[in-house]
Amino acid sequence: MLTSFPLDDLITTQSTAFNPVPSFTGGLIGYLLVVLALWPVFTKAGKPGWGALIPIYNTYLLVKIAGYHGALVILYFIPLVNIVVAIIVAFGVGRAFGKGGAFSFFLLWLFAIIGYFIVGYGRAQYVGPGGKRDTYPGGSPSIA
Numbered sequence: 001m002l003t004s005f006p007l008d009d010l011i012t013t014q015s016t017a018f019n020p021v022p023s024f025t026g027g028l029i030g031y032l033l034v035v036l037a038l039w040p041v042f043t044k045a046g047k048p049g050w051g052a053l054i055p056i057y058n059t060y061l062l063v064k065i066a067g068y069h070g071a072l073v074i075l076y077f078i079p080l081v082n083i084v085v086a087i088i089v090a091f092g093v094g095r096a097f098g099k100g101g102a103f104s105f106f107l108l109w110l111f112a113i114i115g116y117f118i119v120g121y122g123r124a125q126y127v128g129p130g131g132k133r134d135t136y137p138g139g140s141p142s143i144a
Contacts, residue, residue, distance in 0.1 A: 034058075037113050040120030041065075045096065066092025067130020090115075095131030097124040 038052035042061055051061045056073065063072045066089045075085045087109050094104025097119050107115030118124070127133055 033113050034116075037116035037120055038062075041093075041097075041116050044120065044124070044126045046126070062093060063089055065096050065126075065129060066090075067096065067128075067132060068092060092130045093119075096127055096129060098127050098131070099124065 035052045038058055038061075039049040042051050042058075042065075043049040045061075045065045047061045047065065052058050059076060060070050060073050063070055068089065072085060072089070076082045087105065090109035090112070091101065091104045094100065094108050099108070099119070103115070107118060109115075
């Protein structure tokens with residue numbers, strides 16, 4: 001004996017399976033959290049705070065704060081390499097704000113939003129790009 005296939009249930013399930021509203025809302029909330037976390041970090045480092053609004057430019061600014069060449073951003077587009085580069089940049093940003101290795105790994109890479117909120121709104125002081133203090137107040141040494 002043939003049983004009937006519940007076609008009405010299948011059509012109902014398929015028509016409600018995809019709803020873009022939660023994805024868009026979650027993405028927007030995540031984006032706003034990242035902007036709110038990075039804006040004071042960039043301001044403390046002497047970079048423009050509005051740079052947190054622009055997706056690839058904010059990564060460029062983090063790389064510069066970490067003390068590396070801006071072209072390092074290109075490596076973020078290579079799968080698996082981007083993980084290693086993100087860890088290296090997190091350690092550089094941690095050094096730039098006087099934080100240790102454990103803080104950098106766990107709170108600037110693994111739980112980055114929390115770490116950047118702590119650095120941006122906490123008492124961390126910007127030391128210099130990658131933690132290197134500027135020995136010459138004017139920038140470069142004068143040649144006599």
